[in-house]
Amino acid sequence: MLLNISANTIIKLKSPTGNPSVSSFGELKDYKNNKFYITSEAYTGTVAITKLDNTNKIISGTFEFKATGNSDPSDIINVTDGWFDITYK
DSSP states (O other): OOOSOOTTEEEEEOOOOSOTTTOOOOEEEETTTTEEEEOOSSSOEEEEEEEEETTTTEEEEEEEEEEEESSOTTOEEEEEEEEEEEEOO
């Protein structure tokens, strides 16, 4: 959940704190291999909001992050060139 955002905003992803108003984090769930990855203070990333259309309720942007495996901290993934176009309410 991203709160208080606008176009041309970059959000840093790091460790989850349980409070979305003060914490942003990245995660990836690999259901095929039963693995879960999450960003941390050491393995971070960013979300860049490139478009925020409040009339048509569309948010667009890009993301990248590095994350460690939930069950194996030495299992590190690097997610690059991610993008999204999402409608919201």
